[in-house]
Structure formats: structure tokens, C-alpha cells
Amino acid sequence: xxxxxxxxxxxxxxxxxxxxxxxxxxxxxxxxxxxxxxxxxxxxxxxxxxxxxxxxxxxxxxxxxxxxxxxxxxxxxxxxxxxxxxxxxxxxxxxxxxxxxxxxxxxxxxxxxxxxxxxxxxxxxxxxxxxxxxxxxxxxxxxxxxxxxxxxxxxxxxxxxxxxxxxxxxxxxxxxxxxxxxxxxxxxxxxxxxxxxxxxxxxxxxxxxxxxxxxxxxxxxxxxxxxxxxxxxxxxxxxxxxxxxxxxxxxxxxxxxxxxxxxxxxxxxxxxxxxxxxxxxxxxxxxxxxxxxxxxxxxxxxxxxxxxxxxxxxxxxxxxxxxxxxxxxxxxxxxxxxxxxxxxxxxxxxxxxxxxxxxxxxxxxxxxxxxxxxxxxxxxxxxxxxxxxxxxxxxxxxxxxxxxxxxxxxxxxxxxxxxxxxxxxxxxxxxxxxxxxxxxxxxxxxxxxxxxxxxxxxxxxxxxxxxxxxxxxxxxxxxxxxxxxxxxxxxxxxxxxxxxxxxxxxxxxxxxxxxxxxxxxxxxxxxxxx
Amino acid sequence: xxxxxxxxxxxxxxxxxxxxxxxxxxxxxxxxxxxxxxxxxxxxxxxxxxxxxxxxxxxxxxxxxxxxxxxxxxxxxxxxxxxxxxxxxxxxxxxxxxxxxxxxxxxxxxxxxxxxxxxxxxxxxxxxxxxxxx
Ligand SMILES: Cc1cc2nc3c(=O)[nH]c(=O)nc-3n(C[C@H](O)[C@H](O)[C@H](O)COP(=O)(O)OP(=O)(O)OC[C@H]3O[C@@H](n4cnc5c(N)ncnc54)[C@H](O)[C@@H]3O)c2cc1C
Ligand code: SF4
Ligand code: SF4
Numbered sequence: 001x002x003x004x005x006x007x008x009x010x011x012x013x014x015x016x017x018x019x020x021x022x023x024x025x026x027x028x029x030x031x032x033x034x035x036x037x038x039x040x041x042x043x044x045x046x047x048x049x050x051x052x053x054x055x056x057x058x059x060x061x062x063x064x065x066x067x068x069x070x071x072x073x074x075x076x077x078x079x080x081x082x083x084x085x086x087x088x089x090x091x092x093x094x095x096x097x098x099x100x101x102x103x104x105x106x107x108x109x110x111x112x113x114x115x116x117x118x119x120x121x122x123x124x125x126x127x128x129x130x131x132x133x134x135x136x137x138x139x140x141x142x143x144x145x146x147x148x149x150x151x152x153x154x155x156x157x158x159x160x161x162x163x164x165x166x167x168x169x170x171x172x173x174x175x176x177x178x179x180x181x182x183x184x185x186x187x188x189x190x191x192x193x194x195x196x197x198x199x200x201x202x203x204x205x206x207x208x209x210x211x212x213x214x215x216x217x218x219x220x221x222x223x224x225x226x227x228x229x230x231x232x233x234x235x236x237x238x239x240x241x242x243x244x245x246x247x248x249x250x251x252x253x254x255x256x257x258x259x260x261x262x263x264x265x266x267x268x269x270x271x272x273x274x275x276x277x278x279x280x281x282x283x284x285x286x287x288x289x290x291x292x293x294x295x296x297x298x299x300x301x302x303x304x305x306x307x308x309x310x311x312x313x314x315x316x317x318x319x320x321x322x323x324x325x326x327x328x329x330x331x332x333x334x335x336x337x338x339x340x341x342x343x344x345x346x347x348x349x350x351x352x353x354x355x356x357x358x359x360x361x362x363x364x365x366x367x368x369x370x371x372x373x374x375x376x377x378x379x380x381x382x383x384x385x386x387x388x389x390x391x392x393x394x395x396x397x398x399x400x401x402x403x404x405x406x407x408x409x410x411x412x413x414x415x416x417x418x419x420x421x422x423x424x425x426x427x428x429x430x431x432x433x434x435x436x437x438x439x440x441x442x443x444x445x446x447x448x449x450x451x452x453x454x455x456x457x458x459x460x461x462x463x464x465x466x467x468x469x470x471x472x473x474x475x476x477x478x479x480x481x482x483x484x485x486x487x488x489x490x491x492x493x494x495x496x497x498x499x500x501x502x503x504x505x506x507x508x509x510x511x512x513x514x515x516x517x518x519x520x521x522x523x524x525x526x527x528x529x530x
Numbered sequence: 531x532x533x534x535x536x537x538x539x540x541x542x543x544x545x546x547x548x549x550x551x552x553x554x555x556x557x558x559x560x561x562x563x564x565x566x567x568x569x570x571x572x573x574x575x576x577x578x579x580x581x582x583x584x585x586x587x588x589x590x591x592x593x594x595x596x597x598x599x600x601x602x603x604x605x606x607x608x609x610x611x612x613x614x615x616x617x618x619x620x621x622x623x624x625x626x627x628x629x630x631x632x633x634x635x636x637x638x639x640x641x642x643x644x645x646x647x648x649x650x651x652x653x654x655x656x657x658x659x660x661x662x663x664x
Binding site (some may be wrong): 038039040042043044045048049051053101103104105106107108113116117118120121139140162163187189190191192193224225226229230231232233234235236246248249250251252275276277279280283285286287288289290292293294295296297298460 | 547548549550551552553557571573574575576577580581589590591592593594609612613616617619623624625626628629630631632633634635636638639641642643645646647649650653
């Protein structure tokens with residue numbers, strides 16, 4: 001039964017920093033905004049458990065150019081300098097507006113320190129900022145599916161209010177998808193809700209994705225609990241016999257993680273943090289309280305005892321792929337549907353390399369502001385169109401293609417984890433293993449799409465399973481189609497860059513997945529637009 | 531993983547029910563402490579502890595499985611409320627104390643990476659190539 005049936009100018013789906021900045025951006029442009037989050041705006045999403053350091057360069061043309069040059073080099077030809085410039089500028093101008101809600105501290109030189117913010121305080125501040133801008137926040141209101149007009153454009157969304165156990169439906173003039181990335185249920189800190197629901201919902205509406213092959217990235221943590229990484233960069237590593245492992249330093253990037261992965265495939269790996277910066281040891285708790293707790297509560301002395309470590313997959317979160325955006329408002333290929341943050345591709349800023357470590361959050365802020373403003377403008381121009389008919393677009397998990405029957409969802413999630421997170425499959429991709437992964441993922445998808453008809457609260461989990469499968473399949477198809485090694489995407493059977501590879505790879509479709517390279521290389525596109 | 535709600539400490543405010551991002555808790559059917567209804571959805575983020583005004587919740591360290599624990603030993607250890615205290619979560623708005631050291635995160639990450647790089651260089655004076663290729 002639909003118990004909440006409302007209309008608004010702009011509907012924002014998601015509850016992390018991108019969703020909050022999008023809602024604030026739309027409200028700033030005069031729109032009535034409703035935001036629905038699966039969890040609680042303040043604690044849900046990877047923003048809340050992270051401490052995003054935003055890409056932060058003062059508006060000095062020389063400094064900006066140098067920062068952009070540096071990023072451009074690691075983008076392997078897939079980024080867009082105009083977008084980088086915009087992200088730097090919007091972040092620089094906008095983040096300080098949080099003053100009043102967030103207590104920015106003072107750095108060693110006595111300057112107000114803006115770029116790095118602590119997750120729980122940042123999201124608490126964004127919640128207040130959004131509310132004081134007039135945004136209506138509906139926590140624990142996961143979206144299950146998009147509503148589409150007959151012309152294919154976004155008309156709103158429908159979902160389930162899980163605390164009150166009732167359906168909801170919101171009609172809107174424009175929709176912003178800010179549902180985060182997909183971590184393939186790796187256990188990565190803060191990522192339980194990040195199951196690719198937004199990719200799925202948009203995909204069902206015909207949206208294109210881009211960069212999904214750049215989804216093999218991992219973060220180091222104690223084996224029993226994913227944490228943030230502040231104490232670990234100076235770690236030495238040992239095997240079970242106590243022999244020191246030869247691991248290139250974190251600065252070696254890919255080689256660092258590949259060496260750790262190789263060692264972990266051979267047996268348990270232990271970290272020793274005694275050489276961590278001395279000055280950090282007494283104040284880690286002041287900086288990252290939540291990093292200390294899993295050690296203390298386990299009785300492990302973080303800076304003295306050796307402890308087992310693991311690599312937690314980050315999927316598309318600190319990978320780069322997501323919904324393709326086709327204009328400066330971050331509109332997707334579905335009219336009226338905008339994408340922001342990790343739900344969108346971040347290739348525009350980081351190309352084939354990871355956006356972790358500062359571009360990602362600057363992108364989440366900027367794309368949020370852009371999508372919010374664009375959505376508000378569209379809603380003002382076209383109106384809410386609530387007299388037009390619309391239909392729900394959700395399929396897998398909600399409306400089975402064949403007869404309803406019981407489906408092994410746990411088995412489906414286990415398949416996603418096995419195919420997407422295994423170190424050997426991710427770090428040394430090969431055509432044959434990718435093919436084998438696809439067979440397994442496609443079988444699980446077929447079963448779910450053909451037979452699962454979830455009811456009530458179970459729909460939330462069923463759609464998460466569908467989102468995990470959809471993003472895993474797109475990532476694997478894209479990895480198969482890109483027959484070369486570029487940035488995060490490393491093919492053991494195709495080392496090195498291919499001359500044809502300097503273009504973005506698009507993927508889409510759910511029943512039949514398609515891939516194709518973007519027609520022109522990114523630089524040519526920019527020239528054509530200019 | 532979520533371990534326990536101390537019912538004698540809980541004031542029934544239900545803040546944890548809304549604050550938990552992954553819907554682990556249900557409201558109590560009888561109006562008392564919330565029920566840990568879906569522990570398998572717990573992501574060990576400690577947010578419920580942060581938002582609990584009565585320091586009545588304990589989250590265990592292991593995210594992969596529930597661990598055996600003794601509620602009275604936990605109570606006696608003084609760990610209850612640690613998240614709130616360590617974050618200085620209830621400091622008045624505008625107080626700079628809670629995030630005073632936060633700017634040092636970046637420099638410390640850099641220093642750690644430098645330490646590892648210098649050590650690797652010492653161990654590989656000839657600049658041996660990294661040993662992690664397939
Ligand atoms: C440990 C860690 C450290 C990081 N550090 C940095 C850093 O220092 N610098 C940097 O730039 N980046 C960093 N990142 C990346 C950065 O945190 C992210 O890019 C950014 O937070 C993304 O914000 P987001 O709003 O897109 O996603 P999220 O914060 O993940 O939010 C996604 C939201 O969508 C909601 N949602 C999901 N499905 C649905 C649904 N069906 N209906 C409604 N809502 C839904 C979720 O509940 C959640 O609230 C880090 C990431 C991690 C994991
Ligand atoms: S630790 Fe996090 S996920 Fe687990 S119950 Fe508490 S708030 Fe919920
Ligand atoms: S937040 Fe704490 S006091 Fe409030 S209901 Fe939950 S356990 Fe009880």
C-alpha cells in the first residue's frame with residue numbers, strides 16, 4: 001500500500017555528501033527538494049565513516065595548472081581538463097560555506113583548515129545545512145525503482161520506508177541519483193548500503209555507464225575490521241613464520257598492492273607498525289577515534305603488536321566507473337535524471353586512476369552542486385509534470401520475467417564477492433577468467449531476474465542483490481572489452497597501453513549487456529564543445 | 531559487530547534506531563530498549579555508539595562474526611561511551627577542540643609513506659625492480 005505519495009520539484013536519492021550537496025544546490029536555485037536515503041543522513045554512506053580530504057588548490061592559475069597537469073598524467077588520457085578546473089574552483093568556493101555548521105580547525109600555520117573534514121561531523125553539518133536550506137530529509141526511505149514518463153524521462157521514484165514498513169512514491173520534475181558506488185559487499189568501512197542500487201535503477205531506465213573496468217582497488221586494514229588507513233603507510237609486513245616480506249612502499253601504488261595481494265594469496269600477512277611516525281602514536285585517537293577502537297577492543301596494541309591484515313575491495317568507490325554524464329549539469333543519458341558523487345563516473349577528473357585521496361570528494365561536492373542546480377532548472381522550466389502518466393521501471397527482484405520462485409540471494413552475493421574481490425582475478429585479469437566470471441554472474445542474474453518477487457522489507461535486500469549483480473556484470477563486461485592495461489585496469493594477458501585504448505568505454509543494458517568505446521577521444525570532445 | 535544494548539542504561543530514546551545506517555535495530559514492541567533485529571547487517575561503524583546519549587550500546591571489534599563477551603566486564607572496562615568521548619561529540623557548536631588536530635592527518639600520511647619509501651630504498655640499494663609482477 002502506498003502511504004506516502006507526494007510531489008516535489010527535485011528528488012535526490014542518496015544520503016552521503018553528494019546527495020547532501022545536490023539537495024543544497026537545488027534548494028539554492030529555488031527548488032522544493034525532497035531527499036530520500038536508505039539509511040540516515042549523517043551516518044550512512046562511505047562519507048560518514050571516511051574523512052574526505054577535498055582536492056584543494058588556491059585560485060592561482062599557475063598552481064591550478066600544475067595540479068591539473070599532475071592529475072592529467074595519471075588519467076591515461078581519459079580525464080577532461082575543463083572539468084578538473086571546474087571541480088577545483090567549485091570546491092574552493094563552496095566548502096567554506098559549511099562554516100557555522102562545521103567547526104573548521106586551524107592548521108599549524110594559524111590558517112583555517114578547510115580541505116580535510118571528519119566524516120561524522122561533516123555529515124552532521126551537511127544534514128543541518130540541508131535542513132536549514134529547506135530540504136525535506138526522509139531517512140530510512142530506500143528507493144527501489146524509478147518512475148518514468150512515457151517519453152522515457154525521469155518522473156520520480158518509489159520505495160519503502162523501512163522503519164514504518166510502508167511504501168512511498170515521490171513525483172518530481174527532476175531526479176538526482178547520488179547513491180554512491182558499489183563495493184561488491186567487501187566489508188569496506190561504511191559501504192554496506194553501497195550496492196549499486198542507483199546504477200541498477202538508472203540502468204533499467206536505459207542509462208549508460210562509463211569506466212566500469214576501473215574497479216579493482218583495495219584498501220589495507222586489520223583482517224577483522226575495515227578501518228581508515230592513517231596508521232598503516234609506514235608498516236612493515238611479515239609472513240606467518242615471521243619472515244619479513246619484500247613489499248614496495250605505498251608510493252609505488254600498484255606494485256605495493258600487487259605485492260601484498262601476492263603474499264596474501266600465499267598465506268596470512270601480518271603488519272608491524274612500530275616504525276609509524278612517533279608523533280602520530282599518542283594522538284591517533286584525537287584524529288581518527290574509530291580507527292583505534294577495533295584494536296583496543298580486540299586487545300591488540302596497534303603500534304606494538306603484529307596483527308593480521310587484509311585488503312578490502314573498494315569496487316567502484318575508489319575505482320572510477322559509474323553513470324555517464326553528458327553535460328555540465330551532470331545529466332545522464334536518461335532525460336531528467338542527474339548523477340552525482342560515486343554514483344557517477346569520475347573519469348572526467350581522474351581518468352583511469354583512482355579518485356581516492358582528494359579528487360573523489362571534490363567531485364562529489366561539485367557534481368552534487370551541478371546536478372542539484374541543473375535539476376532545479378529543469379523542474380522550473382518543465383514543471384513537475386504530475387498530470388502526465390508515469391510507470392515504475394524496476395524489474396529484477398520486484399517483477400520477475402518468468403514465474404515467481406525462491407531464489408538463493410545469499411548464493412548470488414557470494415558469487416559477486418568471489419568473482420569481483422578475489423585478488424588474483426582483480427590484479428591480474430585475463431580473458432578466460434573474466435569469461436568464467438561472467439558465466440557465473442549471468443546465471444545468478446538470470447535466476448534473480450526471472451524468479452525473484454520480493455515483498456515488503458525483503459524488497460530492499462532483493463534490490464541490493466540485483467544492484468550488486470548488475471554492477472559486477474557491467475564491470476566484468478567492460479574489463480573483457482578493454483584488451484589492454486591502463487591505470488587501475490591491469491590485464492595479465494594484455495600488458496601495456498593499446499593505441500586504440502585512449503577512449504572511454506561505455507557499457508549498459510541489463511538483459512543483454514553492450515559495450516562500446518566513446519566515438520572520440522576526450523580531448524577531441526572538449527574541442528568540439530568549445 | 532553489534533553486541534549488546536545495556537537495558538538498564540538505555541533511556542528508550544530510539545536515537546540508535548534512526549542513526550544506524552543499515553537498519554540493524556527495531557523499535558521495542560513494548561516501549562523499552564530497541565531490539566537488535568538484524569545483526570548480520572551490522573557494518574561495525576560504531577555510529578550507534580556515537581549517537582547514543584546514554585552510553586548504553588557496545589559494538590564488538592570483529593565485523594565478520596559475533597564474538598563471545600561478558601557484559602559486566604564490558605561495563606567495568608569503562609569502554610562504554612568511548613566513541614562519544616573520543617569524538618568530543620557533544621561539544622558546543624563552533625568549539626574548535628574536537629577537530630583541533632585533524633589537519634595533521636595529511637602530513638602524517640605523507641610522513642608514513644616517506645618512512646616506508648626510505649626503508650625500501652635502504653633495503654634495495656641497487657634500485658631493484660618491485661617483485662610483484664605476475
Ligand atoms: C575509507 C575511505 C576513505 C576515503 N578518503 C577519501 C579522501 O581522503 N579524499 C577523497 O576525495 N575521497 C575519499 N574517499 C572517497 C569519498 O569518501 C567518496 O568519494 C565520497 O564520500 C562519495 O560520496 P557519495 O555521497 O557519492 O557516496 P556515499 O557517501 O557512499 O553515499 C551513498 C549514499 O547513498 C545511499 N543509498 C544507497 N542506495 C540507496 C537507495 N536505494 N535509496 C536511497 N539511498 C541509497 C546510502 O545510504 C548512502 O547514504 C574515501 C573513501 C573511503 C571508503
Ligand atoms: S555499528 Fe553501525 S551498523 Fe552496526 S549497529 Fe551500530 S550503527 Fe548499525
Ligand atoms: S540510543 Fe541509546 S538510549 Fe537511546 S534507545 Fe538506543 S540504546 Fe537506548
